[in-house]
Amino acid sequence: AQTVTQSQPEMSVQEAETVTLSCTYDTSESDYYLFWYKQPPSRQMILVIRQEAYKQQNATENRFSVNFQKAAKSFSLKISDSQLGDAAMYFCAYRSAGSNYKLTFGKGTLLTVNP
Amino acid sequence: SAVISQKPSRDICQRGTSLTIQCQVDSQVTMMFWYRQQPGQSLTLIATANQGSEATYESGFVIDKFPISRPNLTFSTLTVSNMSPEDSSIYLCSVVGDNGKLFFGSGTQLSVL
Secondary structure, rough: EEEOOOOOEEEEEOOOOOOOOOOEEOOOOOOOOEEEEOOOOOOOOEEEEEEEEEOOOOEEOOEEEEEOOOOEEEEEEEEEOOOOOEEEEEEEEEOOOOOOOOOOOOOEEEEEEEO | OEEEEEEEOOEEEEOOOOOEEEEEEEEOOOOEEEEOOOOOEEEEEEEEEEEEOOHHHHHHOOOOOOOOOEEOOOOOEEEEEEOOOOOOOEEEEEEEOOOOOEEOOOOEEEEEO
C-alpha cells in the first residue's frame, strides 16, 4: 500500500518570503500522480498543483512550484512571494495512474504567514 | 472545474441519530467519492460512488454505517447512521473533473454529542 509522509506538522514564513513544504511517499508503482492540496479554515480542499510521475519537468502554477525527485520519492512544494492568503493546511496526496482515482493523503502541514 | 455544493455545511447531532449529507455537482460526473477528516487528521476515503452500481467501501467502512445513494450523475448522499461522538468529523465529497483532476466540496462539519 502507498503511504505519504509530511514530516513538518507546522511551518511559518514571513510575507513575501519563500517557503518549502516537504513530502515523501512510498510506492512500488512506476506510474502515478502527486498533488498538493490547500485547505483554508473554510474547509474547502483546493488543488494547488499536480505532477505526473512520467514527466521529468517539475510542475509550476504561478507562485507555486514543486521539486519532484522520483528516485528519492520526494515531492516538495515551494511557495514564492508568500501572501497572507496562503495561510492554510497543506496536504500532499498520491494517486495511482489506473482508473481508481483514490487519493492517499499525508497528515498535512499547517502554514502560517506572518505579516 | 466542477462546482460542488454540500449540505448541510455543519450540524450538531445527538448520539444514536442519523444524518444525511447531500452532494450536488454542476455537471455530470461518473465517479464521486466520500472522504472523512477526523479532527486534526488527514482525509480518509470512505467509499466510491458510481451511478448505477453499488458503492465500493474502503477497509474499515461498512454500508450499514455509511449508506450511500447515487441516483444520477450529478447527485449523491452519504448517511452517517447511529452516530456516536467518534463520528464527529468533516465529511467531504469529491468528483473527478473532465481533466482527471479531483475537486472537493466545502465539507460538512459534524459534531455528535
